[in-house]
Amino acid sequence: MKKIVIFIVACMIVLAGCSLESPVKKDNSGKTSKKKSEITIGVSISTLNNPFFVTIKDNIEKEAKQQGMNVKVVDARDDSAKQTNDIEDLVQQQVDYLIVNPTDSSAISSAVESANHEGIPVITLDRSVDKGDVASFIASDNVEGGKMGGQYIVDKVGKHAKVAELEGVPGASATRERGKGFHDIADKELNIVSKQSAKFDRAEGLNVTQNMIQAHPDIQAIFAHNDEMALGAIEAIGDKDIVVVGFDGNEDAMKAIQNHKLEATVAQQPHLMGKEAVQTILKLMDGKKVTKEIKIPLKLKTQK
Numbered sequence: 001m002k003k004i005v006i007f008i009v010a011c012m013i014v015l016a017g018c019s020l021e022s023p024v025k026k027d028n029s030g031k032t033s034k035k036k037s038e039i040t041i042g043v044s045i046s047t048l049n050n051p052f053f054v055t056i057k058d059n060i061e062k063e064a065k066q067q068g069m070n071v072k073v074v075d076a077r078d079d080s081a082k083q084t085n086d087i088e089d090l091v092q093q094q095v096d097y098l099i100v101n102p103t104d105s106s107a108i109s110s111a112v113e114s115a116n117h118e119g120i121p122v123i124t125l126d127r128s129v130d131k132g133d134v135a136s137f138i139a140s141d142n143v144e145g146g147k148m149g150g151q152y153i154v155d156k157v158g159k160h161a162k163v164a165e166l167e168g169v170p171g172a173s174a175t176r177e178r179g180k181g182f183h184d185i186a187d188k189e190l191n192i193v194s195k196q197s198a199k200f201d202r203a204e205g206l207n208v209t210q211n212m213i214q215a216h217p218d219i220q221a222i223f224a225h226n227d228e229m230a231l232g233a234i235e236a237i238g239d240k241d242i243v244v245v246g247f248d249g250n251e252d253a254m255k256a257i258q259n260h261k262l263e264a265t266v267a268q269q270p271h272l273m274g275k276e277a278v279q280t281i282l283k284l285m286d287g288k289k290v291t292k293e294i295k296i297p298l299k300l301k302t303q304k
Contacts, residue, residue, distance in 0.1 A: 031287040040070040042095035046103040048075040051250040059274025080107035087111035099277045101125040104171040128173040138294045145266040146181020149245045153221045154189045161220040164212045165195035168225035178225045198229045205232025227253035264302040
């Protein structure tokens with residue numbers, strides 16, 4: 001009986017030790033011994049109800065397919081609790097790498113730490129996480145983009161103009177950073193009469209803008225932290241003479257600019273984000289050092 005107990009304890013110790021090993025087997029140089037066809041990338045997207053993130057997802061899948069790797073995508077639907085559970089499930093499925101586009105930079109930290117515990121490298125896209133070890137954070141320079149939007153409004157409607165701000169999801173790093181960049185300009189050059197979260201959502205953008213205009217009918221410009229909210233804002237505005245500047249450069253926003261409805265957008269390059277994420281994984285597989293923070297260039301798109 002004593003021997004059986006010792007045997008069971010020994011097995012438990014071995015199993016516990018195995019659970020702490022990275023699913024990506026590596027040699028002494030840090031290179032993985034797995035073939036590309038054996039690699040599975042887990043991808044957690046904040047919401048696939050936003051064309052910007054759909055483009056990121058599509059380009060991750062496209063680049064991974066070209067490299068012969070497998071991809072599992074989950075949609076958090078802008079729910080941080082769901083995203084935490086999704087990531088935990090991917091960890092349990094022992095994916096080899098994780099690409100995460102956070103809904104909330106703080107709320108999903110525990111899930112990233114779970115991946116760290118299992119030795120799964122994590123790459124974050126567009127938004128950072130507050131805690132946990134991330135191999136690389138790939139995003140636009142959101143602070144600089146906020147400044148670009150703020151300066152364009154100053155140039156368009158003049159100093160001390162009355163402006164409103166549609167903020168993104170509270171707690172998201174993109175919300176904080178875009179807001180910071182905008183306020184670096186607006187607090188000195190503009191008169192911010194209203195600001196409120198519309199959660200990066202078009203319908204919310206419409207509703208919030210309607211309330212803003214009702215409370216402040218003399219608003220001259222609106223800066224939205226993303227294009228979806230900006231598109232909602234121009235619906236609410238109708239034929240009123242209010243300048244709206246968005247952020248992302250998605251397809252619907254570009255059409256709205258061409259149709260002289262949306263004034264401008266700080267355009268990101270989501271296709272490059274998706275591709276860069278997979279390229280970063282390839283470097284990790286080869287045991288190469290990767291850049292902790294990769295900035296994707298921004299472009300200001302305006303009416304011509």
